[in-house]
Amino acid sequence: MKLLIGVAAAGALAWMTSGQDPVPLKLPSGFTATVVNEGVGKARHIVVDASGTIFVKLSKLEKGKGLAILRDTDKDGKAETVSYATGYAGTGIAIWKDWLYDSSDSSVYRYPLKNGAIDESKRETIVTGLTFQREHGSKSITLDDAGHLYVNFGAPSNACxxxxxxxxxxxxxxxxxxxxYGGIWQFDGAKKNQKQADGVRFATGIRNAVALDWNPASKQLYALQHGRDDLHRLYPSLYTDEQNAELPGEEFLLVKKGSDFGWPYCYYDWQTSKKVLAPEYGGDGGRKVGICEGKDLPLLSFPGHWAPNDLLFxxxxxxxxxxxxxAFICFHGSWNRSPLQQRGYLVAFIPMGKDGKPSGKYEIFADNFAGGEIMSPGDAQARPVGLAQGADGALYISDSINGKIWKITSRK
Amino acid sequence: MKLIAAGFALLLGMGFFSPDNQTSFIPSGTAAADSGKQLYTTYCLSCHQASGKGVPSLNPPLAGSSWVTGDKQRLIRVVLNGLEGEDIDGETYNNVMPGHDFLTDQQLSEVLTYIRSSFGNKADAVTAAEVKAVRSAGK
Known part of the structure; x- marks a missing residue:
């Protein structure tokens, strides 16, 4: 036993000194992953400011705080200095000009941001009084060039x-x-104490859009929808376990003002490229289209249940x-593929053309977060949940289990 | 009486009754246990997973859960009526537990007996009469 501990300790030491991850990510050739921190808490979305400081929103308070702030003070490539701020957990975080925005599940706040530090005494409440909900409660956020704030209002329901x-x-x-709920609302990003009714329902029929981002090149809003669960459990005569595992698609959406993507009446079948009626609304297992004819289609779709949790252009x-x-898309990984193997613990990439639409198929960019094939999410080593871009063009990825943070660099 | 006591001691000695299994222990391989597993696969597995470990932050584990191995009446109520917004063993879970009052007393007793004696759990069986009592009290 002593020998075993000795070997394990030596292994851990070797890994710490060499910076090698025991469960290394799989990346395209030319890219390198560095673990900049082993764990800061239950991470959600992240941003990196011009000074290289990493801000990590936490889904559960750590030391009573809901925001982890990481700095690489000795410039060794690891963000080993961690401090904590704010008193609320949540998901959303964004930088816009000299402000850091973040959200709890019932409010959106902003703080003056300067050289990697926020001034908590000058906090402004931008949106407040939102109804707390357990299911799909994440108020993920993004801002456009003009300073409009977009907030996800996930539906507290699977299929209404x-x-x-x-x-x-x-x-x-x-x-x-x-x-x-079930849409994206637009607010004035600089106006204090707005209620939901002060915002505009920008787009509807989106069950839950944890991943949303403004594309500064095409100057449009994009999001990904978490497709509905349990087609087989709720309608065993219409869907097999195998169909349940793959359907519906996880949709990549170009979100325009007034878009309606059809939830809960419709879902997207990526195998037939059709938006079809949900079984709760007269669907027959994927053939009947009905009112779904007029609903907006995705630009591209991924297989079922991968759980798109962040988007970054x-x-x-x-x-x-x-x-x-x-577009980089961070998938948290499935649970509703059971009893089949789980999938989607990865970061995907979609090349985009000048027209603001995909110019090719999606590809797997970073994989092996789970650390192998898994039957259940609890067996995953890590679950990617948030993406950020550093000033030097590096890509950062956060993990929801321990708050591990990776930095992906390229030698071109 | 002596004879009964002796017989009981003999059974204990054979390990037939463990202290956790004092009511109607159903050995695996019987029709009821198979039915319990089948019911679990149909109605429970997608959320609580084949391992009974649940999904972190969404659906609570059944393995090692005090809500499963503890108070039977509370457990029966949860499966009959569903549960929402309740912390389980100090953890928060965001998905709703749907009610399963469409299952019969016998089916509920089988699936509950299955989850109380699977995934490392070692609690005694739930009878159809116990389910019936909770169901009628709730109406």
Whole structure:
């Protein structure tokens, strides 16, 4: 036993000194992953400011605080100096001009940001009084060039049934949830104390858009939808376990003012490239289209249940030219593929054309966060959840289990 | 009485009754246990997973959960009526537990007995009569 401990300790030491990760990420050739911190808490979205300071929003308070601030004070490539700030947990975080914005699940705040530090005494509450909800409660955020703030209002429901997720319960028609949820709302990013009613329902029919980002090249808003769960458990006569594992698609959306992507009435079948009626609303297992004919389609779709949790348009110059203005998408990984193997613990990339649309298929950019094939999310070593770009063009990735932070660099 | 006591001691000695299994212990391999597993696969597995470990932050584990191995009446109520917004063993879970009152007393007793004696859990069985009592009290 002593020998074993000795060997383990030597192994750990070797790894710490060499900077090698025991579960190394798989990346395209020419890219390198460095673990800049082993764990800062249960991480959600992240940003990096011009000084190289990393701000990590936490889903659970760590030492009573909801924001981790990481600095590489000795310039060795590791962000070993960690301090904590603010008193609320949440998901959303963004930098806009000299402000750091972040969110709890019921408010959006901003702080003056200067040289890697926020001034907590000058906090401004931008959106407040939002109803707290457990399911799909993440208020992820992004801002456009003009300073409009976009906030995800995920639906506190799977498919708008009268009794949520209950076998045999009908879909409500019309779905009353859509009045205040299931969409993206737009606010004035500089106006204090706005209520939800002061904002504009910018787009609807999106079950949950944890991943949303403004694309500065095409000057448009994009998001990814978490598709609905449990087609097989709720409708075993219409869907097999295998169909349930792959459907519906996780949709990559170009979000325009007034867009309606169809939740809860419709879902996207990526295998037939059609938006079809959900079984709660008269669907027959993927053929009937009905009212879904008029709903907005995704630009591209991923297989089911991968859980897209962040989106980043890459504007840096460090990565090869084909990555410029392309979309990185962070998938948290599935649970609803059971009893089949889980998938989607990865970061994908979509090359984007000048027209603001994908110029090719999606590709897997960073993989092996789970540390191998897994049957259940609890077996994953790590789950990627947030993306950020550094001033030098490096890509940062956060993990929701321990708050591990990776920095991806390229030698071009 | 002596005879019964002796018989009981013999059973204990054979390990037939463990202290956790004093009511109606159903050995695996019986029809009821198979049915319990089948019911679990159909109604529970997608959220609580084949391992019974659940999904972190979304669906609580059944393995090692005091809500599963503890108070039977509370457990029966959760499966009949569902549960929402409740912390489980100090952790927060964001998904709703749907009610399963469409299952019969017998089916509920089988699936509950299955989860109380699987995934490393070693709690005694739930009978159809116990489910019936909770169901009728709730109406």
């Amino acid at each position: 049934q009268e009794r949520n997720r209950q076998l045999g319960s009908k879909g409500m028609e019309p779905c009353p949830i859509l009045e205040w 890459y504007t840096g110059n460090q990565f090869p030219a084909r990555y410029k203005n392309g």
